[in-house]
Amino acid sequence: MTQETINVGAAPNDGLGDPARTAFQKVNNDFNDLYPTSLGAMVLGGATSGSILELPAGSATAQLLSMSSGASGLVPAWDNGPQAFNIYMTGTSPTYANSTWAIVPVNTTDFDTTGAFDTSTYQFKPTVAGYYLFNGYAAIPGASAYLADLALYKNGAIHNGGPLASGFSCGITAIVYMNGSTDYIEMWYRQLSGSSQSLATGIQNTYLQGALIK
Secondary structure: OOOOOOOOOOOOOOOOOOOHHHHHHHHHHHHHHHOOOOOOOOOEEOOOOOOOOOOOOOOOOOEEEEEEEEOOEEEEEEEOOOOEEEEEOOOOOOOEOEOOOEEOOOOEEEEEOOOOEEOOOOEEOOOOOEEEEEEEEEEOOOOOOEEEEEEEEEOOEEEEEOOOEEEOEEEEEEEEEEOOOOOOEEEEEEEOOOOOEOOOOOOOOOEEEEEEOO
């Protein structure tokens, strides 16, 4: 990370400067710092006055989120790009008892830009704090319509409820603040048909989407 300066000697052809190979090794090292190839945050050690804060390697668009104290100086925290996902349910739907909330096992990834959605626990747990827009949808199979609704559960408790819908689908849209460390979101479903029911599966039928908006 430290700039390497070529020794050009005291006068032309005085033999005191760096050999050509050493000089171009320094050139390559300096350019490697300008055009890094692997991800990782840079640490600013010592005094920061006049220091250059570099983007994380491999990113030309990262946003600086915060600075914290580290053993060698200030450590920047970066947002390396958009935070967004679309996860849907495949396989066999669970059976939902009448008038009982239960999780919707969205288990298949359409896209997940940061890998923050766990398709084994059906939880979205982002590592970047901010306000997230969520959109959920669930389709009811069969020919009989009945009342049903969706809710977003945050950290294991209901946080936002969608409208109780009478028909063949229900949905929810909400903006939720996530702290970027411990907060997680799940989508839950409830139906009021009077008997046990299931959900339609597939990317067009039952899904949860989310994106960081601020």
